[in-house]
Structures are given as C-alpha cells and as structure tokens.
Amino acid sequence: MTRTAGRPFDPYEGMARLREESPLRRMRYPDGHLGWLATGHSVIRAILADPRFSSRYELMHYPIPGGSTEVPPAPIGDLTGLDAPEHTRYRRLLAGKFTVRRMRLLTERVEQVAADHLDAMARRGGPLDLVEAYAQPIPALMICELLGVPYTDRDTFQRHVLSITDRDVAEDDRMAAYAAVQEFLHQLVLTKRAAPTDDVLSDLTTSDLTDEELAGIGTLLLGAGLDTTANMLALGTFALLTNPDQLAALRADPGLADQAVEELMRYLTIADVGIRSALEDIELHGQVIKAGETVTFSAHAANRDPARFPDPDTLDVHRKATGHLAFGHGAHQCLGQQLARVEMRVAFPALVSRFPSLRLAVPAEEVPLRANSNIYGVHQLLVTWDEDGQDRGEG
Template sequence: MRHELSDEPVRLPIERPSGCPFDPPVAYASLREKRPLTRLRFPDGHVGWLATSHSVVRAILSDSRFSSRYELMHLPYDSGIEGTLGPAPVGDLTGLDAPEHTRYRRLLTGKFTVRRMRLLTERVEQVTADHLDAMERRGPTLDLVQEYAQPIPALIICELLGVPYADQDFFRRQTEVLITQGTSEEEKIAALTAFQDYLHKLVLTKRAAPTDDLLSDLTSSDLTDEELAGIGAFLLGAGLDTTANMIAYGTFALLSNPDQLAALRGDPGLAETAVEELMRYLTVAQTGARTALEDAEVAGRLIKAGETVVVAMEAANRDPERFPDPDTLDVRRNATGHLGFGHGIHQCLGQQLARIEMRVALPALLTRFPTLRLAVAPEEVPLRTGMNIFGVHELPVTWDKE
C-alpha cells in the first residue's frame, strides 16, 4: 500500500554532531526511523527524495529504473554550477548507465579481480615498509596524510596504470578541484581538461611503446584514445584520493577508540574485519544520487519519473536494523553488506585493491609505532567538510622515540 507524503521537504546539508568527527548527522536517525524515504528540496527548487535506511538505499542502488547519468541529476548541494550537469566525461563510469557502463566495466573487471589484486600484496607490503622507514627517520612528529596515507596508494595506482609517480602532485591538485563542493564550473572544467590532456598524451606513448601496465594492456582493446584517456583519468583520480583518505581517517578513528586500537595492534589478523568495519563506520563517500527513469514505488512511496533520490550511505551504514549497536566501532564485527564501496553495478571497481592497501597499511603502522598518538587535540584535526569524500586534510601524529 502506498502512503502519500505531506511533510515539509528537508534540505541538505544536515548538520553533523559537533565534537564528534565520525558520526553522521543526528537527524538521519529520526528520519530513518520515521520515514526512510523523505521528501528533499534541492537548491535549484526541485523536490526529490532522501533515502536513509540500509534496505531502501540498497534497493535504489540496484534498481535499473534509477539512473546515474549526470545530465538527469539534480544536485543536493549548492555546486556553483547553473542549470543541470552535462553528460559524464568520456570514460567516467560513475555517470553512465547500461549498456555504455556495461561495455567499460566488462573490459576493466578482469583487471581488478581478487586474485590479481592479491598478487600485488607483496608490493604493497614493500611500499608500506619503505614509508614506515622514512617516517621513523623523519619523526617522531609529522602529518600522517602527507608522509604515509597519500603516498602508498598513489605509488601503487601509478605503477598499476603505468603513470609516472613523479607527476602525482599534479594529479592530486586536479582531483581536489573536482571533488570539492562549491568550486566553479570553470575551475572544474579546467581541472578535468588538464587531467585528460595529460592522460591522452600518455595513451599515445603507450600505443607507440607498450609497457607492463594496465593502460598498455588496454591499448589492445577496442577503446579509442579518448576513451582510454578518460578511463585512465577516472581510475587514477579514484585510486589517489579515497584509499589515502581512509588510511588517515581510519587511523584517526582507531586513535580515538583505544580499546579497538589495542585489539588490532594485539592481533593484526583482525585487519580484514577491521577494514570492513572502518568502511562501514566512517563511510567516507557519504552520499550518492539516482534519478528515476520511470515511476517507481519503493518502500511504499511513489517516486515519479524525473525525481532525483539522494542515497545517504552514511545513514544506511548506521542502520540498527542491519548493524546492531551501529554507532560503536567494533573491529571484530562482521560488517558484511556495508555500503562503503557502494552497491549495484556502480560498486567500486577498485575495492579489492583498496582492501589490500588498508589491510597492510593500518596494522603495519600500529605495529611499527606502538606509542602512536595524535599530536594535537582531536578537535584540532582539520576535517574535509565541503568535499565529496569526507575525512581529514591533515593528521598530526607523534610517538615515543626509543
């Protein structure tokens, strides 16, 4: 039976609780309990929906009646862009539906299998050890983001794709422009153009003289130069930022929960469950959006064609109906089914690589520096508000030198 909504639409952003850098907005809990699909007013005047429960978010993400295409989407935050977005840049899988999305995904899935990513474990361990050695020489007080969290996944994704690591600062600057809410359309276009121009030149080099890397491997496919450059930019941007942020933000969460820190340090074998729990508990990719292609009834609500639904993954991952005592970090929890990597056809392509990097980097850091702690008060850690990926800009840490 369908229930009609008569309540006043809510607006985003909804305030996160002050003094708690890990919890989603308190309002999500009451919305999820009373009406897991709530009317939402967008900055452009559109009235769509906000989904906050695990079951509803999961249902929408797996429903082909809902589109990821950017040009159909109303943005829930003030983006500084007038009107609607244009179509997804070539190679950007996030903004595509089937069959276009299927074609790209099929080409790439085999490159990121569990088996292939596990073969990289030894290299991830070596890169991690090298950066721990460098931290020990430089420490004991430093920014964990710059010295550890960023360079490990950056080096791995650059090697995997065949991109010169020396240029990673350039990539990072462009990525930050693209994921920061409120940057102008001109700035985003300039960053995207610079990113793709670089990759296009690199693709031409790979075609002329292939090397042992993913981009060279893909030159034997039917992808055009433009498509290959776009996919390279998409994979590089994703690989540079999200995992780096999870390593830093995850360390912050562990340092703020001494019992969980002690559990993981005492038993590095907990790394697998700890990573899944941190992905659930922190949910750095807080929201996504889908637009209904046709009228669709979900959870007793009628979502009309053309209406955009914002899916609050951070609310879904704190749903007590799916995860008991959801506001508690528990590195022993079985967090299977969390939405930290998304769900459906757009579930994170590089999730297996991200898992390996975090499973190696977090316990190795805690083992090498048993007295690791924050070098500033928790409230002084600068949070990444106003960005598509939540977390920390810096994480000042220190330890006792032996």
C-alpha cells in the same frame, strides 16, 4: 547539513532522526525539484540494485546549494555517469583488470611500499603529518604503478584531484584541473600505444576503446585510486587513535585486519552522498517514485542503520560488517574496491605495529576535517610517538 561538534566520524547531524522517521522521504532540492531522500539500508540497497534508477548525470537534480541546475552528461570514459549498455561495455573491459586475484598479487608490493614509508617516518621522527607521510603516498604509488603513470607526477595529480573534489573550489578551477589530468593521460595513452608496458592502461590499448575513452577512464581510475584510499587511511587512523581499545585489539591481532577494514569502511563511509533518477514510476517502501524524480541517498546513514547493524554508532573491529554500502552496490559497485582493501589490510596493521606508542600530536578537535569535499577525510593528521628502540624498528 553539518556534522555534530565533537563527533567527526558520524553522519550529518539529524540524519539518524530522519532515517528513524522515514527511510525514504520527500525532499525539496535547491533548484525547486521535489524529489526524495533515502537513508535506510534496505531502501538504498534496493535502489542501487534496480536498473530502473539511472546514474546519468544529465537526468539528475543536485542537492548541493549553489550548484548548476543543468548538469552535462558524463565526460567520455566516465562510466559512473552511464547506464547500460554503455556502462556495461566499459565495465566488462575493466572488470578483468581488477580481480581479487590480481589485486592480491600486489600485496607484496604494497607491503614494501608501506615499509619504506614507515622507515622514512622513523628516521624523520614525530610529530609529522600522516596524510603527507603515509596515507597519500601508498595509494598514489600503487595506482600510478597500476596505470603506468610515472610516480614523479604523483604530487601534480594529487593537487588536481583535490581541486576536482573540493566543493569550495570554483567551478572553472575544477574543470581546469580535470582538463589538465585528461591532457596528461591522453599523452600517456599515445605513449602506451607506441610502447606498451605491464600495466592496466597498456592492456586496455588492445581493446576497441578510443584514445579519448582511454584518457577518460584513466582520469576516473586515477582520481578514485588516489583520493578515496588516502582519506580512508588517514581518517581510519584518526578513528583508531580516538578509540584506543580498538587500536589495541588490531595491534594485538593483525589477523583482524580484514574485519577491521570492513568495519572502518562501514563506520566512516567517506563517499557518502549518491544520486539516482527514476526512469519510470517505481514503487518502493510504500511510496511511488515518479519517472524523472531524483533520489539522493546517504550511504553513511545506511551503514549506521540499526535495522542492519546492531549498535551501529560503535566502532568494533571484531564486527563482521558484511553488506555495508561504502563501496556501493549493484552494477556501479566500486571497481577498485579490491585494490583499496589490499592497501588498507596492509597499511593499518603495519602502522600500528611499527609505532606502538602512536598518538595524535594535537587535540582531536583541532584536526582539520575535509567537510566540503565529495570525499570526506582530514586535510592533515599530526601524529607523534615515543622515540624508543621499538618504535624505530630496532630489536
């Protein structure tokens, strides 16, 4: 599937039609497996909440053409590819490290990081790439601080994460990038065991997790913390700049930040495709999904379902977009969602307030999209602004 030309924020072309015809339908996979495609909000929410649907990689058939027909089990520490009780063990150890309260305590630090990068942007002047100057550094610095990873290694990690998630990168290169990150984190774990510091990785060294498990968990958290929020900040800014009324509303009322973040998550849903496999026969939406059958679901289609969200294809920062599935749902709901929310609730209002005349420096259709990645976004977002006193922070 491809995206409709001129509509970079919409789900894949034809997805709305498929959802209207049937929110749960048969789909033939590239390896010949006859499984399912789910596109409706209520159907996908039910799948994600049902432990009879497995997240184990080795049970899945992948909907990506040219992919391997035999998928190995999740690497050690990758709890996204596990079921209970293994998943529960990891999740219980990590949940206390990512509480709403703990993440909110980081707000002041996020504010300082954002302000520092906005100052640097003002000194440099436009046009510049917002991805490089703002969207990537904020989550990179915060996740590195949270895990105790030296910030000087941020660029290396960013490069490896991009390789891991890019479908155009050869399988061998993706695995090499994953191995490089794991090796670094394995060494970091040894350092934390010998001399703990105030960070999540050091906290976890007091648990019963092995060094290999800690390195795997660190790889997962680092990859998720770097790539997802960075793309939300860049693509979200792109969406606001092409919806000037919504941009103006957020600038006029920074108190809308919470609602705006949830709405942008719903509207964009950068982590779109998910997969589960039935462990037993399951009746759902008038159909019977047989044991062993794979269900692929589109969270983006679900978040644009008019049965759940009125006028779903309109970006509306005044909308209360509760119940969206951009962070998933159920046992595997995103662990770092509160950190991502803190970063976005700070970064979006700070950016649009600091640069009132912020705008794209190239036509919207020339913005390069990350179309072949597990995480959707933009490769580059060239922006500019008027060089007046207000945009430089003077007054």
